Amino acid sequence: MRRQLPDFPWDSLAAAKAVAQSHPDGIVDLSVGTPVDPTPQVIQDALRAASDAPGYPQVWGTPDLREAIAAWFARRRNAPGADPDGVMPTIGSKELVAWLPTILGLGQGDIVGFPEVAYPTYDVGARIAGATPMPAQSTLQFGPRAPKLLWLNTPGNPTGQVLPVDHLAKVVRWARERGVIVASDECYAELDWRDTNDLSTPSILDERVCGGDHTGLLAVYSLSKQSNVAGYRAAFVAGDPSLVRGLVEFRKHAGMIVPWPVQRALLAGVQDDAHVAAQKEIYRRRRETLSAALDESGWRTGFSDAGLYLWASKGKPCRETIDELAGLGVLAAPGDFYGALGAAHVRIALTAADERIAAAARRLLNA
Numbered sequence: 001m002r003r004q005l006p007d008f009p010w011d012s013l014a015a016a017k018a019v020a021q022s023h024p025d026g027i028v029d030l031s032v033g034t035p036v037d038p039t040p041q042v043i044q045d046a047l048r049a050a051s052d053a054p055g056y057p058q059v060w061g062t063p064d065l066r067e068a069i070a071a072w073f074a075r076r077r078n079a080p081g082a083d084p085d086g087v088m089p090t091i092g093s094k095e096l097v098a099w100l101p102t103i104l105g106l107g108q109g110d111i112v113g114f115p116e117v118a119y120p121t122y123d124v125g126a127r128i129a130g131a132t133p134m135p136a137q138s139t140l141q142f143g144p145r146a147p148k149l150l151w152l153n154t155p156g157n158p159t160g161q162v163l164p165v166d167h168l169a170k171v172v173r174w175a176r177e178r179g180v181i182v183a184s185d186e187c188y189a190e191l192d193w194r195d196t197n198d199l200s201t202p203s204i205l206d207e208r209v210c211g212g213d214h215t216g217l218l219a220v221y222s223l224s225k226q227s228n229v230a231g232y233r234a235a236f237v238a239g240d241p242s243l244v245r246g247l248v249e250f251r252k253h254a255g256m257i258v259p260w261p262v263q264r265a266l267l268a269g270v271q272d273d274a275h276v277a278a279q280k281e282i283y284r285r286r287r288e289t290l291s292a293a294l295d296e297s298g299w300r301t302g303f304s305d306a307g308l309y310l311w312a313s314k315g316k317p318c319r320e321t322i323d324e325l326a327g328l329g330v331l332a333a334p335g336d337f338y339g340a341l342g343a344a345h346v347r348i349a350l351t352a353a354d355e356r357i358a359a360a361a362r363r364l365l366n367a
Contacts, residue, residue: 009120009337015328020030023329028360031331032348033298033308034355035228037282038276043227046268050261055184060248061089065267072270078187080205081212086241086287088248089266090259092233093187097121097151098185100218101129103250106245107149113139113147115341117159119185122151129273135339139174139322145177155201155306158338158347162192162201162305168209187235188307190276191283195310196291201306214239223269224277225308232278234258243360247319283308286350286357293361294348302345310348311335321346328363 013031020027028117060066064085073277090096096198098121101112107130113117114122116135131149136142139150149256152171154163175182182206192201204211205219211275222235237244253259290310294301299312314321318334325332325346333344333349348355 002257005124005155013322013325013331014331016322017127017331019323019326025329025359028330028351028352028356028363030352031333033225033333033347033351035225035230035351036353037228037279039228040123040233040269040272040279041277042272043223043229043232043265043269046111047232047243047261047265048173050264053260055260057257057263058149059088059251061087061258061263063217065263068267068270069238073203073238074206075274076200077203078199078207079203079219081207081214082205082238083241086214087236087238088222088233088244089263090099090237091256092224092230092260093185093220093235094121095222095233096235098128099256099353100247101131101149104149104181106131108117110149111142111145111147112149112151113142114151115153115339117156117335117341118153119157120337121211122153122185123273125308127231135142137212139171146175146180148235149181149183149325150175152182152184152204152355153308154184154186154194156186156303157185157214157269157307158309158333158335158342158345159302159311160188160309162194163310165202165206165208168202168204168206170197172204179216181216181218183218183220184205185220187220188225189221191226191280193284193287193308193310194305198293210261212242215251216243218243224265226279227269228279230268232262232265234262234269282354283350286352286354289357289361290348293364297364297367299364305366308350310347310350312348313345318343318346324367328367330360 066087069087071080072085073079110131112126123133189200218239224230301312333347335345
């Protein structure tokens with residue numbers, strides 16, 4: 001099985017990280033994008049209150065958790081048709097991305113489609129299942145042979161591109177004509193930097209996209225970024241109740257269960273919008289600081305309309321840019337992690353303390 005998988009990409013950054021760590025003022029690590037701010041008190045309190053957990057939790061999640069997630073979709077994602085029976089908590093979102101093709105029964109001869117510039121786990125998940133990974137910029141690239149599963153990622157990681165309602169609706173129509181399951185990874189939806197009248201980015205479950213019919217559709221979401229709970233592994237999937245029931249049955253057999261205290265923390269997180277708005281403003285300030293420094297020092301930034309990253313280029317191979325940044329004590333992610341089309345870009349995360357973000361900006365301006 002190991003021979004079927006690519007090398008873990010982050011291992012290739014070891015040399016650049018060592019150079020960045022040698023900077024006299026210390027490293028500014030803007031690579032992985034792990035949150036650094038405190039977990040909101042409302043979520044910590046919920047976890048602590050549920051710490052006495054002698055029994056097994058429910059794979060499907062408790063009814064009140066599933067109802068709260070459905071209510072969140074109605075309140076924040078313009079998806080009032082979300083059915084609590086079509087909701088399930090997951091152990092972070094990455095494990096679902098990696099295992100979904102396998103759980104759906106895909107295998108040899110089946111195609112898993114995903115964006116050409118994309119999070120590597122879509123490719124890895126197809127390989128784990130023995131299916132064929134197929135990156136594509138457009139559904140036209142699939143020709144007469146449609147994939148069994150099509151991943152969307154909006155806002156995109158690493159690009160921050162947001163797919164508009166009309167584009168998503170077109171994909172849903174295309175998929176339904178061909179019996180394709182569409183899974184949309186929407187983990188950065190609440191961090192939208194455009195003028196959205198306080199709504200998140202459009203969801204695949206948005207009633208304007210699917211007409212309120214969630215058949216064949218799944219939306220994946222995580223609290224890791226918006227709520228600073230990456231260490232909790234608190235996420236969920238929602239959509240077609242029949243698909244979700246199949247996921248639940250598989251996960252019962254495999255013992256893939258979100259711990260009870262984490263389910264309680266997840267419940268508190270989706271019910272409280274205030275902490276998300278506060279964290280978004282922190283990231284907004286950091287984004288403005290880094291964006292201004294990049295612009296003034298001659299970088300080009302593409303998309304980056306939402307999410308925790310700036311998708312930036314100096315017009316040269318990404319590994320050269322990574323080495324130059326390392327010389328400034330700054331570590332970023334090379335664009336080739338995310339596909340060949342990213343080879344001239346780097347992904348710069350906003351997830352560092354204010355002082356480190358300011359240090360990175362100074363170094364870029366003084367280079």
